[in-house]
Amino acid sequence: MAIATAVLLLLALPFYVSSFWLQTGLFAMAAVIGAIGLNLLSGTTGQLSLGHAFFLAVGAYGYVWLAGDPSGTGTSHLSGLGLPPLVALVLAVALTGAAGGLFSPIAGRLRGMYLGIATLALVFLGHHVMLNAREITGGFNGRSVPAMELFGFSFTDTSPAGLAVLGVPFGGLERLWYLGLALVAVAYLTARNLLRGRPGRALAAIRDSEIAAAVMGVPIARYRSGAFIVSSMYAGTAGALLALVFKRVVPDHFGLLLSIDYLAMIVIGGLGSVGGAVAGAVFVSLMPQLLTKYADHLPLLTAPGTAGSGLTPGDAARYLYGAAIVLILVFAPGGLAALAHRRPRSRNDTARRNGRLPLLHRTTSEPQGAEALSSKEHTP
Template identity: 50%
Template sequence: MLAALLLVLAALPFYVDAQVLKIGSWSMAAAVGAIGLTLLVGTAGQLSLAHAFFAAVGAYGYAALADPEGPGWPSVAAAIGGVALAAVAGLLFSPVAARLRGLYLGVASLGLVFIGQHLLKNLSVVTGGVNGRGIVPFEIFGFQLSGASPPFDIVGVPFGAQERLWYLALFSVIVAAVLARGIMVRRPGRAFAMVRDNQAAAAALGIDVQHHKAAAFVVSSAFAGGAGILSGLAYAYLTPQNFGLPLSISFLLMAMIGGLGSVAGAVIGAVIVTATPLLLESYASRAGLLAAGGSGGYDAATVSSILFGVLVVVLIVVEPAGIARLGARAWARVIRPRAF
């Protein structure tokens, strides 16, 4: 089933328009960040509202390192550098993360978002200030994976920027999912879970509690940096408004809706939270079912907020583990052998 799903996703650029591909690329970029947050919140049990800050560090780090008028690094090296910068930012905050937990950690991490907004708006030499800055397309050996150069087509289907970016985002989600799953099922993930469930018992078993709490924050920050880079490539432009508090709340909402601690749930939650308002804006507003943004009435953003609020309440009441657990229960009923 997984192979079939990947095959369908790989074939979509041949059959859907650029608008759908753009929404899909944004959703997959968000999924990378949501995977990192579910690893932090669900597996390690640490609340963070700073994901937008680390996403900004990754995005602006890539843009600065790949800038031809600056260091001019190759895209792959600049992307690795952007992710590394986000991880370093998480490492610098890790002493705080190692000593706090729960709501206190959430409030402390929230301060990073406000600090980040101030820096993004005032470090105009690097960030472009309030107006933002452009971002160099991702390319390998002169072939752009987030641009349209050089032009080419496959079986008569032109592959422009959106088609190429779709495959880059899909590859990134697969890599992020594999890495996160590997962490969860191996010793680090088991240590994270032990620290989450009972810090005293974890310490008694020889687990360095503060070290593992800090490590979880660093790893999650690296995922957020990757998400920021993908988002920047999808938007083709970086502005401080794209990395504010609403983004951090959206990441947390993705993890909660999908199911904390579930990689597949994080991807599902990211698609729901990211794609729903965009699809409503693109199709329902165009059909006259919703008001246009800023014209009064119920626009796509308002309806999406209502839907997400209702969905979170329903999931907390019905299945706190999120959509992933509901899907697993439904699948178990389907494949469960009948008793004779």
Template identity: 65%
Template sequence: MPERLLLIAGAAVLAALPFHLDASWLQAGLFAMAAAIGAIGLNLLSGSTGQLSLGHAFFLAVGAYGYVFFAADGTAETAGLGLPTPVAAVLAVVSAGLAGLLFSPIAGRLGGVYLGIASLALIFLGQHLLFNLESVTGGYNGRDVPALRLAGFAFDGRSDLSVLGVPFGAMERLWFLGLALVAAAAFFARGVLTGRPGRAMNLIRDQQTAAAVMGVPVARVRSGVFTLSSMYAGLAGVLLALAFQRTVPDYFGMILSLEYLAMIVIGGLGSVGGAIAGAAFVTLLPQILTRYGDSLPLVAAPGTDGITPADAARHLYGAAVVGTVLFLPGGLSGRWARLRTPPGRRRAPSLHHNAVIARPDTEEPNP
């Protein structure tokens, strides 16, 4: 019951924020929501199944650029199909899933560090395509993102709609769409983890050989989870493109994939709530340092000498990852679970969640 009250109170606070925050903070919040969706998908793969992927940014790019390609009208310089934007968003997510499905045979056979190295090739492939396939991606300059139009309601910058005297522009409208998407993504992921697929995923993560002996189709489960994780990343890419309003190739690189790994480690591997908390921490920390960096030591304003807010943020959540592995093996979600448990019933934290993604599983017996 207290958890439900906390969820209700949290939802009420989030719903009230567009009436009090300016557009820059709303955009930062939307970035955090997009990151939460992508982190939930990566947590299904790495935290619950034990598969390390360094190519998550590739599937975000497929979602973001796929939406632009399907929704935008073609011009002399760039191609586009001009489809209705809801259809374009769905096709972008499906495209990310198909890209993951094409890579899933590799994900089904490799595990641990070996899958991480193999998936790293997706980043280099994606960067090459984004910069050179100019008719689709716009090249180095990127492309403008068409505003989403759903049931006659446009998620654009027009302020002809106002609620309680607050003009509802693009950020305010997208805020509630983002909340709905995060809630749906979290609900579906929890259903997967608490059901039979989740038990199979956890068994593969903890005891792969035992899972195969018990009849769990290890390769098929790994492939399916990789495809599902790719679709989560595609949805995150669509929301990210809508919030940013322009796609930029430089953004979808190796650093983004590493940031997603930091999100799930800090939040707690295998936890939906932990993925959301880790995404909020990693995404919002640079924004907070940028806004309040003048009053912090060693942090310089952008464009000046010294440590920039973005670099300072990376140092901090890099330290947070090390601290989490050493002192909070279960991440923020594990710490929260221990706080909720009476002292007499607490057990020592397990290290397997943080160790599993480094386990070099490369072979599996055929069941």
């Protein structure tokens, strides 16, 4: 019932919320897809990656280049292959998987901080390429993103123009909303099925003990490389969706801070949990927006631009966001997923924890005193 209610709520949101919240929600959907992929790599397999932003950039620029106008007559005057947008999206994800495959031999042999530093180099290398490969990326100014189309239906404000559903105008954001929901559903179900099958058990065994996994016949290097490729493909899907929402991609969108945000998502949500990755991505994506938008209503704040040393709403939003992260990590070390699975503690559990109740105690249904002796005498 809870899942069905959540699905119905997400399907109905475009009819009630403004374009600002639709755009914020689409950013959160892209974050959910990328966080699920990173959680498969870091949470389930135990491989630290700081290069997730690089693979998001490959997916975003790959889609733009594959679907771009081959004549170069657009506003950016940059050419592309002119493929259909759906084909370009699929090939952009495959291109990201190929990029992950090129790096997978390194990922199969490194672990821990060594792998983290190696993937960190990808971010700086990718930023350099995005700035200098101007024929493909547009350089510092970036390039515009071709609109997504499915069987002649455009996910923009036009074609068909003036589209309305139940009296509500359906523009580009409303149409992209349902495309984002479909991508999130596919990403979520694929990850759940992967973790519940044999590959998921093998990846968890590698995370817990490589020696034990090798003894059981798990090819460690191959599974590590496979996890890296799958994670990069998730990142490519998220990058393509981000590009469709931004409508213009620039290199500054895919810096080191983006990789750190994704790492924070899976830690806050809960390592190794698909639902935790979803919750962490939504938290990191929406919480700063909510605090920034409603921080003006907090008391004892100084208006922006006012002379003095008071606390502005922007500063208060940042402090509250940091405090919320600290509280989650302190009181829920396992992340938001651990809070969802925590069972309520009974009075006996509390008494046992405080040392007032032994672990093995007599229940009220057992005979006591003389009744216990007589029952023992009549027992054959």
